[in-house]
Each structure stands twice: as structure tokens, then as C-alpha cells.
Amino acid sequence: MTAEPPCPFTTSVASLLIGALGPLERQELETHLRQCPMCLEELILLAPLPGLLHRATPPELCPRWDP
Ligand SMILES: [Zn+2]
Numbered sequence: 001m002t003a004e005p006p007c008p009f010t011t012s013v014a015s016l017l018i019g020a021l022g023p024l025e026r027q028e029l030e031t032h033l034r035q036c037p038m039c040l041e042e043l044i045l046l047a048p049l050p051g052l053l054h055r056a057t058p059p060e061l062c063p064r065w066d067p
Helices: 010-017 023-033 037-046 048-053
Strands: none
Touching: 010 023, 010 037, 023 037
């Protein structure tokens, strides 16, 4: 087993959730999330955390993507 992330964007998912990304980075990552199941899974895994640590997750970050 290796700890190497399969996609370089997965590390950015946590930053997105805590609001550490700028608007452009965030938009880029949100676009990427629609194409990358790994990052989307990471988002779903991490999504509850900011609510516990910091504040409620903003609605636009909820892992619900309408087709
Ligand atoms: Zn990805």
C-alpha cells in the first residue's frame, strides 16, 4: 500500500471544503469533480468534516450534482 494520492486534485478537495481556495481554483476543482469519481468520493467523505470543525457546509458544496 502506498499513501500516494491517485489524483493530484484529491488533496485540493479538503482545501475547497475549508474555503482555502480562491474563486478560480474552486471553479477549476468543481469542474474537475464532475469528471473525476475519485475526487468526488473524497468530497463526499470529507464533506461532513467542516461542519463539525468550523461551520455548516455552504449549499453549493453539497455533494449533489444534478445531471
Ligand atoms: Zn481527481
